[in-house]
Amino acid sequence: MLQMPSAYTATRPKPAAATGFEKIQRYWDPHVGCWSARILPGEFYVTRHDEAVTTVLGSCIAACLRDTTNGVGGMNHFMLPEDNSIGIDSWSMADGTPSTRYGTNAMESLINEALKLGARRERLELKLFGGGRILPSMTDIGERNIAFAHHFARIEGIRVAAEDMGDVVPRHVMYFPATGRVRLKRLRALETQAVAARECTYRDRLAEQPAESDVELFE
Numbered sequence: 001m002l003q004m005p006s007a008y009t010a011t012r013p014k015p016a017a018a019t020g021f022e023k024i025q026r027y028w029d030p031h032v033g034c035w036s037a038r039i040l041p042g043e044f045y046v047t048r049h050d051e052a053v054t055t056v057l058g059s060c061i062a063a064c065l066r067d068t069t070n071g072v073g074g075m076n077h078f079m080l081p082e083d084n085s086i087g088i089d090s091w092s093m094a095d096g097t098p099s100t101r102y103g104t105n106a107m108e109s110l111i112n113e114a115l116k117l118g119a120r121r122e123r124l125e126l127k128l129f130g131g132g133r134i135l136p137s138m139t140d141i142g143e144r145n146i147a148f149a150h151h152f153a154r155i156e157g158i159r160v161a162a163e164d165m166g167d168v169v170p171r172h173v174m175y176f177p178a179t180g181r182v183r184l185k186r187l188r189a190l191e192t193q194a195v196a197a198r199e200c201t202y203r204d205r206l207a208e209q210p211a212e213s214d215v216e217l218f219e
Contacts, residue, residue: 009028010028010035011028011033012035014026014028014035015035015047015049015050015051016049017037017047018046018047018048018113018116018117020113021037021045021046021047024037024038024039024043024045025037025038026038026051029052032052032174032176032183034050034051034052034176035049035051035052036051036052036053036054036174037051037052037053037054038054038055039053039054039055039075039076039077040055040077041060041077041078041079041101042077042078042079042099042100042101042106043076043077043100044074044075044076044077044100044106044109044110044113045074045075046072046073046074046110046113046114046117046177047072047073047074047117047177048070048071048072048117048118049178050071050176050178051176051178052174052175052176053074053075053174053175053177054172054173054174054175055075055077055172055173056170056171056172056173056187057077057129057130057131057132057170057171057172057173058130058132058134058142058170059079059130059131059132059133059134059140059141059142059145060077060078060079060130060131060142060145061077061078061103061128061129061130061131061142061145061146061148061149061165062075062076062077062128062129062130062173062175063075063076063078063106063107063110063126063127063128063149064126064127064128064129064173064175064177064182065110065111065114065124065125065126065158065177066114066119066124066125066177066178066180067114067118067119067120067123067124068123068124068125068180069120069123070118070119070123071177071178071179072114072117072118072119072177073114073119073177073178074110074113074114074177075110075173075175075177076100076106076107076109076110077106078100078101078102078103078105078106078107078145079101079102079141079145080101080102080103080141080144080145081102081103081104081144081145081147081148082102082103082104082148103145103148103149103152104148104152107152107156111124111156124158124159125158125159125160125161125180126153126158126159126160126161127160127161127162127163127175127180127182128146128149128150128153128160128162128163128164128165129163129164129165129171129173129182129184130142130145130165130171130173131143131145131146131149131165131166132165132166132167132168132169132170132171133166133167133168134168134169134170142165142166143166146165146166149165161180162182164184167186169186169187170186170187171184171185171186171187172184172185172187173185
């Protein structure tokens with residue numbers, strides 16, 4: 001009996017990941033007809049290919065960055081604006097580089113890696129998402145993240161082309177650097193509880209685990 005191909009079978013080869021991003025999970029998404037990189041809190045991904053980057057956000061921020069001429073770009077996912085811990089190795093990665101859990105490091109890393117792939121700083125644009133206050137009882141980290149994102153863009157002189165931040169909902173974001181297109185889904189109340197619980201767990205573990213032991217939250 002002839003087997004029909006699965007709807008999730010890729011119809012084109014997976015593009016090579018840029019150096020340093022080989023461990024980021026990528027999958028074929030038949031709904032959008034391209035490969036997609038799924039990033040977790042503290043991760044980021046850049047590409048020069050026609051692929052998507054996706055994540056789920058509560059109070060976290062995802063900055064979507066691209067060169068508007070050649071389409072090189074990507075996305076990060078950070079939870080806090082900056083690292084206020086003390087010590088020369090505070091929240092450093094295993095190789096000694098600053099952790100991209102924090103906005104300052106996440107933004108600088110995203111920009112620098114995009115420039116390495118051929119982006120030009122004067123052609124960069126940003127799209128910003130997240131920063132929701134997803135439970136009234138939670139500290140409003142989202143508001144701090146939003147203020148940081150706006151401040152960073154202003155100081156660096158990078159145009160913010162679009163944003164959907166704040167409010168009281170989590171978001172699923174899919175970004176296409178090659179075109180700048182965004183697919184945004186505001187999640188339902190039931191999903192809000194799950195995202196909030198995972199963010200609380202992750203934030204608690206920031207004080208307990210080294211950066212190289214990041215926990216995968218959004219499954």
